[in-house]
């Protein structure tokens with residue numbers, strides 16, 4: 001349960017305090033305890049009530065004024081003067097804003113003269129006329145200046161002083177309550193957003209999360225720690241404090257965090273980064289403080305911050321820094337540093353843009369553990385489909401494996417949506433159970449929508465990517481000294497890459513010779529070369545490869561002195577240099593003709609290497625086909641399977 005101080009409780013407490021204080025005060029003498037200002041909430045209420053009395057009083061007065069007062073006829077000043085001269089106006093009240101003239105004079109008992117009801121009253125806006133008083137005298141018209149009535153005076157004071165002051169006070173109260181995070185009740189702005197889901201509520205365990213095996217493996221450790229924190233303590237192992245889950249939306253990051261809480265059986269606090277970002281400076285920081293306070297009270301527990309990037313954006317990134325966000329981020333850093341995970345609070349956070357996070361967040365003692373939550377591969381997708389199709393009536397003949405094969409690039413959430421969509425279609429088709437056809441229809445529907453917003457590939461694209469990645473992998477395998485292939489994947493990763501080939505550096509390298517650099521270029525060109533050989537044309541999917549290859553060659557020529565003409569000459573770069581995202585200067589350290597030479601040399605080298613790469617891959621065409629076909633089936637290929645294809649041939653090479 002969320003712990004908030006209820007107003008009644010608070011009053012009880014203050015009552016007790018007031019009693020003891022009033023006793024104290026009584027003992028000392030005549031001071032009124034009410035005036036000592038101890039009972040703050042009450043005072044505030046009274047003051048606010050008084051304010052409302054004032055407002056009501058003022059409204060009443062102005063209403064009475066308008067109802068009882070004469071409804072004067074407004075006329076032009078010249079006409080007013082005429083009526084004075086003609087004798088119709090007998091009496092004139094010289095006001096600030098108006099002159100009010102009446103035709104008849106009445107006196108009441110008090111001797112106060114008043115403009116009677118039966119009189120005709122004229123009103124005019126005065127013109128600066130110095131002869132007017134003389135005119136009144138000449139016509140024996142009574143004239144006077146009325147003292148400002150209480151209502152008017154009060155109205156003026158109210159409008160010019162009390163109202164603005166009151167508004168300002170009101171605003172100040174409002175803000176101060178928001179900043180403090182509230183004294184309970186309606187005012188606890190800072191608190192009410194941190195949703196505390198108790199252990200029974202998350203009800204999610206690792207069994208409910210399919211696919212993300214690597215992520216689960218790492219999180220099991222966190223679970224272990226929370227379950228046996230004393231054991232960890234005794235052994236003195238390093239205890240994780242913050243774990244960052246990285247992955248595109250819908251890949252199950254929230255689910256994983258909930259599963260950790262569910263596995264251990266501890267409370268789970270969830271808040272989204274966006275919830276911290278508020279209009280008012282300081283509110284976000286107050287919320288962070290509240291969240292951690294609450295968590296400490298409920299330890300052991302899990303804090304989960306979704307969309308960490310919303311508050312964790314790099315502080316230096318923008319020149320016109322956002323104070324509010326910065327304060328919030330600082331508060332988060334302070335809170336994370338300020339507690340010891342031995343207390344049993346572990347912070348999980350999720351983001352799909354780790355690159356924009358403030359580096360301070362990733363430092364040891366903060367989110368020093370990062371777990372990639374990838375889109376699921378074939379096996380994972382099948383498992384996810386199995387989990388979600390448990391909730392609907394699925395025909396026994398439905399082959400989830402086939403559906404999984406047709407949904408490359410779908411995230412867990414997409415797959416959950418797919419099952420749901422298929423069920424809807426089944427109902428629409430008057431079926432009792434969901435059939436394969438419903439799934440196919442749903443896939444078509446979803447793919448059309450998803451292709452626009454994320455990377456969902458059609459069959460042809462998948463094939464191209466498979467050959468492309470195999471090209472990289474084969475070049476890595478057959479280039480002497482190249483890092484061995486660790487993993488090939490055609491499951492889209494992030495938004496940028498359609499597939500990837502991971503090479504494992506066999507050792508840390510600081511010095512790389514010319515041959516090795518060119519070998520790297522070959523591996524990079526392998527993707528496009530494979531496309532060229534198999535499909536007879538190339539796609540735009542290789543532009544990142546090309547830019548990296550070109551970069552290597554450019555550096556070889558201009559920085560490493562590895563060209564024929566400028567052997568052992570450092571040319572430097574004439575690239576525009578960037579500092580912290582700001583363009584600072586443009587250097588040019590060599591002549592136009594040298595630049596031309598470099599450009600030509602780059603083109604020549606890349607061409608040479610590309611020809612070599614084509615030759616080599618053509619010789620391995622058989623392998624290229626075999627591996628790419630297999631990759632299409634299994635989507636992710638580890639080193640073991642890859643090497644089994646190479647077999648003895650590799651040893652010979």
Ligand code: ADP
Nearest residue numbers: 209210249250251252253254255384412413416
């Ligand atoms: P994220 O936090 O990464 O954006 P969520 O955890 O909110 O993703 O996932 C949204 C929904 O997608 C979940 O409620 C679940 O139904 C489904 N889902 C996502 N990934 C998986 C998975 N690996 N296994 C089962 N269901 C998943």
Ligand code: ZN
Nearest residue numbers: 468527542545
């Ligand atoms: Zn590539």
